[in-house]
Amino acid sequence: MKRTTDLALPHIIVIGGGFGGLTFCRKFPDGLARITLIDRQNHHLFQPLLYQVATAGLSAVDIAQPIRAILADKPNFQSLMADVCGVDLQNRRLQLCGGLATHEIHDELTYDYLVLAVGGVTSYFGNDDWAKLAPGLKSLDDALKIRRQILLAFERAEIETDEAKRKELMTIVVVGGGPTGVELAGTFSELSRTVLVRDFDRIDPRAARVILIEGTRRVLATFPPDLSESAERQLKKLGVETRAGARVQAIRPGEVELSDGEVIRAANIIWSAGVAASPLTRKLGVEVDRAGRVKVEPDLSLPGFPNVFAIGDMVTLTDKNGVVVPGVSPAAMQMGKHAAKIIAHEIKEQIRPGGVAREAFAYRDKGSMATIGRSKAVAQIGRLHFSGYPAWLAWLFVHLVFLVGFRSKLSVFLQWTYSYLTYRRGARIITGAHGAPPANSA
Numbered sequence: 457m458k459r460t461t462d463l464a465l466p467h468i469i470v471i472g473g474g475f476g477g478l479t480f481c482r483k484f485p486d487g488l489a490r491i492t493l494i495d496r497q498n499h500h501l502f503q504p505l506l507y508q509v510a511t512a513g514l515s516a517v518d519i520a521q522p523i524r525a526i527l528a529d530k531p532n533f534q535s536l537m538a539d540v541c542g543v544d545l546q547n548r549r550l551q552l553c554g555g556l557a558t559h560e561i562h563d564e565l566t567y568d569y570l571v572l573a574v575g576g577v578t579s580y581f582g583n584d585d586w587a588k589l590a591p592g593l594k595s596l597d598d599a600l601k602i603r604r605q606i607l608l609a610f611e612r613a614e615i616e617t618d619e620a621k622r623k624e625l626m627t628i629v630v631v632g633g634g635p636t637g638v639e640l641a642g643t644f645s646e647l648s649r650t651v652l653v654r655d656f657d658r659i660d661p662r663a664a665r666v667i668l669i670e671g672t673r674r675v676l677a678t679f680p681p682d683l684s685e686s687a688e689r690q691l692k693k694l695g696v697e698t699r700a701g702a703r704v705q706a707i708r709p710g711e712v713e714l715s716d717g718e719v720i721r722a723a724n725i726i727w728s729a730g731v732a733a734s735p736l737t738r739k740l741g742v743e744v745d746r747a748g749r750v751k752v753e754p755d756l757s758l759p760g761f762p763n764v765f766a767i768g769d770m771v772t773l774t775d776k777n778g779v780v781v782p783g784v785s786p787a788a789m790q791m792g793k794h795a796a797k798i799i800a801h802e803i804k805e806q807i808r809p810g811g812v813a814r815e816a817f818a819y820r821d822k823g824s825m826a827t828i829g830r831s832k833a834v835a836q837i838g839r840l841h842f843s844g845y846p847a848w849l850a851w852l853f854v855h856l857v858f859l860v861g862f863r864s865k866l867s868v869f870l871q872w873t874y875s876y877l878t879y880r881r882g883a884r885i886i887t888g889a890h891g892a893p894p895a896n897s898a
């Protein structure tokens with residue numbers, strides 16, 4: 457049903473339907489402005505559970521909801537699935553592209569306020585040619601591709617007669633020991649040892665190697681040392697080989713070369729070692745850091761453009777309390793709420809953008825968690841550090857609470873309960889790659 461729009465209201469454009477952009481739209485008071493949300497996808501993705509799609513634990517629809525459905529009751533709101541190929545900050549307009557492949561400009565929109573929430577992309581630290589050999593995990597397409605490659609490798613190992621080739625097919629290398637890398641490595645090992653072991657006759661998936669490579673001295677380097685040590689112990693219990701302090705020198709089809717000269721043959725290489733801001737940030741004409749993140753004012757506005765806000769992990773900011781704001785979903789949500797509060801106040805009071813002093817953003821750290829596998833996790837909440845089963849239960853609870861949509865919460869809860877009781881995973885379907893070898897194979 458077509459929703460009515462009051463064209464006399466100020467126009468706010470939000471670029472990005474992730475945690476920051478979606479929170480802004482949901483928190484902004486009704487009736488004060490028209491909001492247009494632009495995203496190249498038609499759905500909001502719950503990224504913290506993306507690794508579970510990649511490891512066959514959940515299906516894609518369990519962790520994604522159509523943006524139009526989430527904000528269906530929002531008045532004076534429209535959602536556009538498009539790519540933004542240019543932003544003219546001086547004249548308050550942006551250009552939409554007709555398609556991701558052609559980049560033909562098909563529309564221009566003007567705004568009164570602009571909220572940039574474009575998120576990040578996988579960074580290979582200048583080695584962009586590695587992207588085809590070691591996929592990152594930032595989207596549903598990435599997750600489905602990784603799941604397909606992993607499952608296909610085991611299927612090919614089942615019919616492989618050469619022992620060396622079979623071992624290669626059953627070797628998974630995860631580069632990057634942050635939360636995503638730890639979650640992937642632990643769950644891949646759990647998948648092969650407790651789930652796939654029931655599926656095959658000629659191979660023993662328990663013999664699969666999962667190797668986690670981390671360039672710093674410990675996994676989960678942003679966590680306190682005691683939790684990093686606990687995470688490494690839990691990974692080893694699952695059979696994961698951890699290589700802390702090892703750096704990747706080169707990635708070639710089917711192999712990883714480390715800085716010490718060691719070469720690891722692996723059919724599947726997954727990259728989780730770096731994140732950079734969206735390329736759009738470099739088109740804005742404002743100062744960015746080495747990772748392309750925008751340097752914003754304390755109120756989250758762009759320097760010189762008080763009507764433009766940037767939020768989420770595309771931003772580099774030290775808040776008013778001297779805390780470096782991390783690129784995590786709680787920070788993006790808090791930023792979205794802060795920007796909505798400022799803009800709503802200025803529109804309601806008919807104040808020109810930046811016409812009065814604005815409140816500086818303050819990040820509220822609610823803790824950090826990382827899951828490793830069944831009944832295995834680490835968590836930090838304030839001064840409290842805990843790991844194992846209690847941390848795993850806390851992780852489950854927090855992610856269910858923040859997952860968007862009752863249907864998704866119920867579906868995920870039932871899937872987790874089923875997997876816990878039966879040691880099975882229901883999303884082990886290979887699609888879109890009939891007869892094709894894993895992408896990393898020579």
